Amino acid sequence: MEKTAEGKQKDMRNKKTFFIRAAAVFIAACLILSLSGCSSGTLKTKKIPDFPVTVGEVEITKPPQKIISLSPGVTDILRYMRLDYILCGVSDYCAVSGERELPKYGTAQAPSLDEIKADGIQLILTQSELSLYDAENLSQAGIDIVCFAPADSVAELERLYTDIATSMLGELEGRQKGGYYFKRLNGEIGGIQSASGAKVLLMIGADAVATGDTLLGSLLTLAGYQNVADGYKNYTMPGEDIANAQIDFLFCAEEFSKEIKSQAFFKKLDVVKSKNVACISIEPFERQGQGLVDGMKQMDSCF
Numbered sequence: 553m554e555k556t557a558e559g560k561q562k563d564m565r566n567k568k569t570f571f572i573r574a575a576a577v578f579i580a581a582c583l584i585l586s587l588s589g590c591s592s593g594t595l596k597t598k599k600i601p602d603f604p605v606t607v608g609e610v611e612i613t614k615p616p617q618k619i620i621s622l623s624p625g626v627t628d629i630l631r632y633m634r635l636d637y638i639l640c641g642v643s644d645y646c647a648v649s650g651e652r653e654l655p656k657y658g659t660a661q662a663p664s665l666d667e668i669k670a671d672g673i674q675l676i677l678t679q680s681e682l683s684l685y686d687a688e689n690l691s692q693a694g695i696d697i698v699c700f701a702p703a704d705s706v707a708e709l710e711r712l713y714t715d716i717a718t719s720m721l722g723e724l725e726g727r728q729k730g731g732y733y734f735k736r737l738n739g740e741i742g743g744i745q746s747a748s749g750a751k752v753l754l755m756i757g758a759d760a761v762a763t764g765d766t767l768l769g770s771l772l773t774l775a776g777y778q779n780v781a782d783g784y785k786n787y788t789m790p791g792e793d794i795a796n797a798q799i800d801f802l803f804c805a806e807e808f809s810k811e812i813k814s815q816a817f818f819k820k821l822d823v824v825k826s827k828n829v830a831c832i833s834i835e836p837f838e839r840q841g842q843g844l845v846d847g848m849k850q851m852d853s854c855f
Contacts, residue, residue: 602722607715610698616675619720620668621646622660623679626700629716629841633733638720641673669693677719703840706770710734712840741774741848747801747855748776753794753823754803756834758811760787761794768837775848791817799823803851806831830854 604613620641621627627646630636641655655671658664660680668676668690676682676690676697687697698719703709713734718726752772754762762768764782772779780797781789795817802823804812809831818824832850836843 602724602726605718605723605726607698607719608700610696610719612675612696612698612719615722616696616720618671618673619675619677620657620673621677622657622663622682623677623700625679625702625839625841626677626716628839628843629713632737632841632845633713633717633729635717635720635729641671663690665689668695675719677716703767705765705767706738706774708767709737709840709844737844738774740845741771742776744848744852745776747852749778750855751778751780751798751800752803753780753789753797753799753801754805755808755812756787756805757808758815761789763787763789767840771837771844771848775852791815795820800828801854802829803854804829804831805834807834 603615604611606612618640619638620643621630621639622643624643624646627636627639627642630639637652639654641657643659644656645659646654655667656664657668657673660678660682663676663682663686665686673695676695678697678699679702681687681699682690682697690697698715700712700715703712710730714727714730717729717733720726721729754768754772756762756768761781761784762772762779763784763786764770764773764779765785766787769779769781773782780794780799784793799821800823802821812818823829830851832847832854834847836847836850
């Protein structure tokens with residue numbers, strides 16, 4: 553029997569509803585497949601592995617579990633970056649903050665080879681090269697040795713901090729940690745500035761001053777001083793130029809104060825006559841970590 557017009561319209565509506573529902577199901581299925589593809593990792597950014605990592609010429613293949621420092625400078629930097637807690641040993645010359653006692657493993661010049669190997673040390677950090685014999689002996693035992701060159705400028709401190717942290721923590725965390733504490737150091741020293749603008753000269757030896765191309769010279773500038781030796785290089789400023797310079801305050805390394813004061817031009821300096829001179833210890837600056845902050849605060853206390 554032939555369908556009425558009303559029946560035909562009803563069939564058309566049913567077919568239309570069917571196709572709409574089918575299309576909705578298809579779209580939903582596509583979305584589910586797309587999301588499952590994302591969750592399976594096909595669209596995820598791959599995480600860069602922290603290890604292996606190369607520091608200088610040394611490749612460290614896996615996270616070191618037992619680390620020692622054979623350099624007071626490295627230990628001081630680790631103390632500043634709050635990483636000294638990771639150390640399980642230090643050199644005979646190292647000092648560690650707090651009451652924590654750590655085993656001593658000799659020095660870079662005379663490391664305690666038997667103890668280092670027996671205790672399962674995996675990584676040695678130093679700023680002095682080990683002898684060829686000692687380095688080969690330890691390397692044959694599977695122990696990595698990383699020697700870090702001291703920084704010659706404030707900018708190089710970031711490289712030093714990052715390399716040390718990377719060797720211990722790996723690529724990503726090491727760079728983050730090194731960068732963070734480099735910025736912190738800049739902020740601490742740059743925030744001193746109680747005598748900002750003062751024209752100063754730092755004499756670190758009888759014939760040596762903190763010129764602009766040195767770490768000490770750049771630290772003076774960072775702290776807000778006007779370094780009168782800023783335009784000179786290689787720790788050298790002629791005595792005649794020192795005598796003619798306008799100096800508000802003169803710092804002398806107490807380790808070489810006798811030699812400095814014996815210079816012919818020294819007593820003739822106006823800054824000496826006005827007694828605006830202070831002897832400070834240069835030793836903290838050699839450590840390049842917390843020592844830099846302590847050294848600059850020592851200078852600031854003279855004003």
